[in-house]
Amino acid sequence: MGSEGPKAFTFHVTGFKKFQGVAENPTETIVTNLKDFVEKRGLPLGVTLGTCTILETAGDGALPLLYQTLESGISRTDGTSNEQVVWLHLGVNSGAQKFAIERKAVNEATFRCPDELGWQPQRIPIVSEDGGISRARETSCCVEGIRKFLKEKGFDVALSDDAGRFVCNYVYYHSLRFAELKGHKSLFVHVPLFAKINQETQIRFVASLLEAIASTC
Template identity: 75%
Template sequence: MCPPQALVEVYIKHWNCIEVRSNEMGSEGPKGVTIHVTGFKKFQGVAENPTETMVSNLKTFVGKRGLLDGVTLGSCTVLETAGDGALPMLYKIMELGVANGNSSNGQVVWLHFGVNNGAVKFAIERQAVNEATFCCPDEFGWQPQQCPIVHEDGETSRARETSCPVEAILQFLKKKGFDATISDDAGRFVCNYVYYHSLRFAEQRGHKSLFVHVPLFSRIDEATQMQFAATLVEAIASTC
């Protein structure tokens, strides 16, 4: 079953109101980069999601390590591993990001982490597709099949691509010693669902959005993945 479109339309209309306010409030001044980060809770087959640990600990980790000048690590939020179930929190932090972005008058980037339990390396996702076809029920019991994520965007074949320079980000990470690749398929599960909404929002607001899949900690240990997350923040700040 596809989600009630009225619910999605309410969020979209609310975004449009936020956009009008943001255009009215803009001002000139020094520009920086604010990066907001999300991860996911557990889901079927993954009892301990590494992205929940990474995102929960990222502020403390970069606080000890430090960030490049002009870079701000904004919100770090763990979402429900559910399609519609993740949207209320996702939209809430994005609305806050609009308001905070106006005050700093800089670039805003939405960085999303998800786990691929079959992966052995990090994958930078170039795009998301307007299709929800869940291989299993999400954590709220929803299992759509061939549903458009946003009906007004048209067919399920519609794709949205990140405006982040994925090739430059990849080279930055490789120079730091991380085994990473670029992917053109974020799947059709919750990761793709959230990424599609984020890309759509980012395009409308002049922000940027990027999704990265990580392996389980049993494949790449927690310490290395924390280093990767912090380095990825630097890569985004340096290239975006």
């Protein structure tokens, strides 16, 4: 039966292109190279890396591509009850010194600068049907367990309750909402610039992050 045996995990990972103040986004490099890395290193039994997608660093104007990406994740699953689909979104925090696991997203779009399509909302709901800008959605992933797993692997990881109000939070809110509707899981993680933590370490971190999520969910 489909419900028997250990749960299988299919991960779909996204990163972002450049944006104002960050000419080279490390998440674009990480996500672009992740498949090759895990093919060489391997993943635990039952863990599969599905799509790896680079999103435009934009809000409303990029929604069609975001939802196309989310829907494509569903079409790639086998539909069995023991399969867990996980959306893992990576964004950069240019001022960070360590990795940050984001617990939640808030239903507020207040962009400090125009996004890459020229949109700069101020204090508006991301999803108007969800109510006001104080509404928050939290990940169903076990963030404490994930952090502990990663720290035991030697990575410097913090938990965060504020993903900002820019495009990272915007995408995360939509993803959390979509995941709840579809029975998926969604998690957003901020990474530093490569000047703070080098590219090789960051790709190893993301590969370990897949393991951490699968082992704690």
